[in-house]
Amino acid sequence: MRSMARTTPAAPPKLGLRERKKIQTRQAIRRAAYRLFQEQGYDATPVDQIAEAADVSPSTVFRYFPTKEDIVLTDEYDPLMLEALRARPLDEPPLTSLRHALVGLIRQYAEDAHGELEVRLTLIRQVPALRGRLSEGMTQTRDMLGEVLAERSGRAADDLDVRVVVAAVLGAVQEALFHCLDRGRIEDVEKGIDRALEVLARGLTL
Amino acid sequence: MRSMARTTPAAPPKLGLRERKKIQTRQAIRRAAYRLFQEQGYDATPVDQIAEAADVSPSTVFRYFPTKEDIVLTDEYDPLMLEALRARPLDEPPLTSLRHALVGLIRQYAEDAHGELEVRLTLIRQVPALRGRLSEGMTQTRDMLGEVLAERSGRAADDLDVRVVVAAVLGAVQEALFHCLDRGRIEDVEKGIDRALEVLARGLTL
Amino acid sequence: MRSMARTTPAAPPKLGLRERKKIQTRQAIRRAAYRLFQEQGYDATPVDQIAEAADVSPSTVFRYFPTKEDIVLTDEYDPLMLEALRARPLDEPPLTSLRHALVGLIRQYAEDAHGELEVRLTLIRQVPALRGRLSEGMTQTRDMLGEVLAERSGRAADDLDVRVVVAAVLGAVQEALFHCLDRGRIEDVEKGIDRALEVLARGLTL
Amino acid sequence: MRSMARTTPAAPPKLGLRERKKIQTRQAIRRAAYRLFQEQGYDATPVDQIAEAADVSPSTVFRYFPTKEDIVLTDEYDPLMLEALRARPLDEPPLTSLRHALVGLIRQYAEDAHGELEVRLTLIRQVPALRGRLSEGMTQTRDMLGEVLAERSGRAADDLDVRVVVAAVLGAVQEALFHCLDRGRIEDVEKGIDRALEVLARGLTL
DNA sequence: ACTAACGGGACGTCCCGTTTTT
DNA sequence: AAAAACGGGACGTCCCGTTAGT
Numbered sequence: 111m112r113s114m115a116r117t118t119p120a121a122p123p124k125l126g127l128r129e130r131k132k133i134q135t136r137q138a139i140r141r142a143a144y145r146l147f148q149e150q151g152y153d154a155t156p157v158d159q160i161a162e163a164a165d166v167s168p169s170t171v172f173r174y175f176p177t178k179e180d181i182v183l184t185d186e187y188d189p190l191m192l193e194a195l196r197a198r199p200l201d202e203p204p205l206t207s208l209r210h211a212l213v214g215l216i217r218q219y220a221e222d223a224h225g226e227l228e229v230r231l232t233l234i235r236q237v238p239a240l241r242g243r244l245s246e247g248m249t250q251t252r253d254m255l256g257e258v259l260a261e262r263s264g265r266a267a268d269d270l271d272v273r274v275v276v277a278a279v280l281g282a283v284q285e286a287l288f289h290c291l292d293r294g295r296i297e298d299v300e301k302g303i304d305r306a307l308e309v310l311a312r313g314l315t316l
Numbered sequence: 317m318r319s320m321a322r323t324t325p326a327a328p329p330k331l332g333l334r335e336r337k338k339i340q341t342r343q344a345i346r347r348a349a350y351r352l353f354q355e356q357g358y359d360a361t362p363v364d365q366i367a368e369a370a371d372v373s374p375s376t377v378f379r380y381f382p383t384k385e386d387i388v389l390t391d392e393y394d395p396l397m398l399e400a401l402r403a404r405p406l407d408e409p410p411l412t413s414l415r416h417a418l419v420g421l422i423r424q425y426a427e428d429a430h431g432e433l434e435v436r437l438t439l440i441r442q443v444p445a446l447r448g449r450l451s452e453g454m455t456q457t458r459d460m461l462g463e464v465l466a467e468r469s470g471r472a473a474d475d476l477d478v479r480v481v482v483a484a485v486l487g488a489v490q491e492a493l494f495h496c497l498d499r500g501r502i503e504d505v506e507k508g509i510d511r512a513l514e515v516l517a518r519g520l521t522l
Numbered sequence: 523m524r525s526m527a528r529t530t531p532a533a534p535p536k537l538g539l540r541e542r543k544k545i546q547t548r549q550a551i552r553r554a555a556y557r558l559f560q561e562q563g564y565d566a567t568p569v570d571q572i573a574e575a576a577d578v579s580p581s582t583v584f585r586y587f588p589t590k591e592d593i594v595l596t597d598e599y600d601p602l603m604l605e606a607l608r609a610r611p612l613d614e615p616p617l618t619s620l621r622h623a624l625v626g627l628i629r630q631y632a633e634d635a636h637g638e639l640e641v642r643l644t645l646i647r648q649v650p651a652l653r654g655r656l657s658e659g660m661t662q663t664r665d666m667l668g669e670v671l672a673e674r675s676g677r678a679a680d681d682l683d684v685r686v687v688v689a690a691v692l693g694a695v696q697e698a699l700f701h702c703l704d705r706g707r708i709e710d711v712e713k714g715i716d717r718a719l720e721v722l723a724r725g726l727t728l
Numbered sequence: 729m730r731s732m733a734r735t736t737p738a739a740p741p742k743l744g745l746r747e748r749k750k751i752q753t754r755q756a757i758r759r760a761a762y763r764l765f766q767e768q769g770y771d772a773t774p775v776d777q778i779a780e781a782a783d784v785s786p787s788t789v790f791r792y793f794p795t796k797e798d799i800v801l802t803d804e805y806d807p808l809m810l811e812a813l814r815a816r817p818l819d820e821p822p823l824t825s826l827r828h829a830l831v832g833l834i835r836q837y838a839e840d841a842h843g844e845l846e847v848r849l850t851l852i853r854q855v856p857a858l859r860g861r862l863s864e865g866m867t868q869t870r871d872m873l874g875e876v877l878a879e880r881s882g883r884a885a886d887d888l889d890v891r892v893v894v895a896a897v898l899g900a901v902q903e904a905l906f907h908c909l910d911r912g913r914i915e916d917v918e919k920g921i922d923r924a925l926e927v928l929a930r931g932l933t934l
Numbered sequence: 935a936c937t938a939a940c941g942g943g944a945c946g947t948c949c950c951g952t953t954t955t956t
Numbered sequence: 957a958a959a960a961a962c963g964g965g966a967c968g969t970c971c972c973g974t975t976a977g978t
Binding site: 794 | 969970971972973
């Protein structure tokens with residue numbers, strides 16, 4: 111987990127002015143977008159408006175994010191998650207491994223982008239198009255997690271059991287996230303996840 | 317379950333010519349759409365083309381299906397599922413109840429619309445926009461299932477445990493469906509579901 | 523030739539209000555476009571402006587003309603030309619047949635759309651993109667003319683000699699048109715064509 | 729004609745490294761472009777992609793070729809053609825003079841850029857935009873040839889007869905080229921041209 | 935000098951809702 | 957009531973020219 115703490119600022123040695131500007135612009139666009147989405151809704155916010163709010167040209171927005179959806183969906187946490195998962199001891203039950211990897215990641219994200227998590231979750235929940243794209247990404251995540259899990263347990267990558275485990279865990283975590291979001295207690299998210307995973311662990315008995 | 321067998325065509329007693337024509341048109345549009353989607357892909361198929369293929373005007377398409385997505389997503393199975401769930405004995409473990417309700421439903425659908433299941437699953441998997449809308453519908457389904465489960469177990473409707481159960485089961489079922497689809501053995505879907513749910517039942521151990 | 527005189531207005535029996543409106547709109551767009559092209563140049567005239575000038579929405583412009591180029595290039599004279607060519611006596615030398623067919627057509631066009639010929643020629647000469655599309659259409663025309671000529675002379679459709687004849691004649695006619703256009707004596711176009719074809723007839727000697 | 733054989737690489741006496749690099753880059757860009765055009769089509773190939781394939785920046789492409797079209801269209805054969813035409817004896821019939829000038833040029837080009845002729849012809853035939861620009865260039869060529877011919881025959885530069893001669897010859901040559909291209913016998917092009925010009929010489933009789 | 939980034943604008947496609955004919 | 961046409965707006969792609977950095 112310690113290694114995870116070094117995410118973006120991990121390799122800050124020497125970024126040319128060029129690079130720094132790029133990151134700034136990216137941030138500016140994303141921030142503007144999130145704000146407008148929150149205020150007006152996703153569909154009601156044209157890209158042009160985002161551009162204007164971010165003080166760039168519409169072309170630039172599309173240079174940074176191929177589609178409007180990507181403004182919300184792009185992130186770079188997947189590799190971190192895999193790494194975290196691989197770092198868990200081999201004899202640990204998969205549920206526990208996944209739990210640690212996911213919780214660490216979410217904690218990380220919450221630190222990195224203060225408050226963005228909520229907006230993002232809300233958006234994703236409300237805008238069908240985003241959910242679509244997200245679950246596309248999720249599928250990848252799922253596949254990747256599945257692969258790691260499979261390799262750790264000596265099974266085939268497309269083993270049904272493995273996939274079910276991953277799907278169940280991701281579904282449960284998502285429920286936990288939304289549950290906390292609904293209560294406005296996003297900071298309790300770890301507790302929620304723990305509880306959700308416990309339900310899974312005891313075989314879905316109520 | 318027998319009552320379930322009578323789904324749409326269950327109550328044909330008195331349908332005016334009007335109604336029958338309407339249903340035919342609806343079918344024609346959907347069929348044309350599915351065919352074109354399969355041939356060209358979803359995004360590459362404009363609504364106008366569907367209209368032409370179905371031999372109706374674009375406006376008519378729009379009258380039957382508020383949006384293009386609804387052509388794929390609309391169905392009428394939710395109430396059936398709820399009914400089936402409510403019909404299960406109260407002391408049955410939730411996992412079992414859900415299993416019966418879902419399997420019955422899928423079996424029903426496979427009978428009703430021969431082969432459509434595969435196309436539909438494939439489409440949904442491939443087109444992000446559809447997945448978005450689907451999971452929107454899914455959310456409703458989830459909520460509804462959750463409510464029934466909650467009421468049966470005397471919990472609150474938004475109880476985290478209940479939601480986790482539903483989410484995990486739906487996720488697992490979906491994995492089973494895709495798993496069978498990938499192998500081209502869609503007819504084994506019940507076995508797949510059983511196996512997936514077993515993984516859940518034993519607490520996600522591998 | 524007399525039959526040719528009845529081109530567009532040939533079958534005006536009963537056009538619903540719908541159809542008439544459509545034709546009007548088409549005309550309005552084309553007229554507006556031609557005017558603006560003349561005033562500002564082709565490239566400097568956005569489609570939106572044409573739409574505004576024609577008092578329609580941009581979408582409508584694109585409904586009538588798939589691309590901006592088509593506003594200039596679309597016409598419906600090809601079938602007429604073929605018909606005219608076929609109507610010539612079989613034992614006539616090809617040069618003469620082509621001459622009559624082409625001259626008749628141009629005369630027709632000059633009558634139908636008074637003055638448009640000049641603008642159109644000018645545009646086509648000045649805007650490379652249009653020339654491209656035109657020569658695309660021209661290729662078709664050429665092929666069609668070639669086919670008729672081939673069939674009349676009992677040769678293969680892709681016979682080189684036939685194609686050379688057509689190409690030379692079309693090239694010569696075009697030169698004649700531009701020649702008259704340059705002198706502002708567009709009304710002498712028939713004389714010009716005659717002279718040009720004579721050069722061809724005598725084997726390109728000066 | 730021998731002098732013609734030394735076209736671009738004819739005078740390599742002293743080219744600074746600078747110059748040589750420039751020529752190389754130019755070549756690299758053109759080559760990359762031709763390859764991509766062939767593979768994907770002209771319109772489907774963005775300039776950026778060409779730049780990448782040629783391993784230069786997009787700006788550089790733009791520095792070497794003002795527009796995308798120029799990548800295909802730019803060449804340096806016009807002056808050679810004029811020179812060749814001027815070198816013909818004055819009392820020769822224009823048809824013969826043009827024939828020699830053109831055939832020599834094409835032969836030259838075929839030698840210089842092995843196989844490029846075909847790609848180029850194909851591209852030009854298929855992409856309207858290119859045909860447009862080409863015929864723009866062609867117009868210049870035509871004008872230049874016309875001038876030489878006019879001066880040799882003591883006529884005005886814009887004399888209709890002269891222009892008709894040039895137009896007919898160029899048209900016929902083009903037909904011959906395409907004719908051979910269609911049959912995949914590009915090496916017979918001289919024969920084809922001869923035959924085509926003969927048709928012209930005998931006054932377009934079939 | 936070279937290149938990356940940006941700006942601005944056009945094009946053409948699509949969707950969905952409204953208005954007009956039939 | 958069905959259809960055809962229209963309107964309006966968004967999206968995403970592309971091109972080419974300029975500016976700012978290395």
